[in-house]
Amino acid sequence: MRKRTPRRGGIPPRHSSVHKPKGVSMEQSTINSIAKAVITARVDKAVKNRVAARGGTAADEVKVKKAIAKLLA
Secondary structure: OOOOOOOOOOOOOOOOOOHOOOOOOHHHHHHHHHHHHHHHHHHHHHHHHHHHHHOHHHHHHHHHHHHHHHHHH
């Protein structure tokens, strides 16, 4: 559906979807960044343990992390 442009002249319609603030709130972006950090930390730890359990090297760890990043992209 096309977005309605405000009426010409006078007060634009305040309650239309045209005037809704766009983007994510500060709180939401903070929550998102913290969540991302927590997830990354847990994934890193899990990968490290799995690779070590299989007798892999640091290079293998990097490969696995890249593969996971590709899956999540």
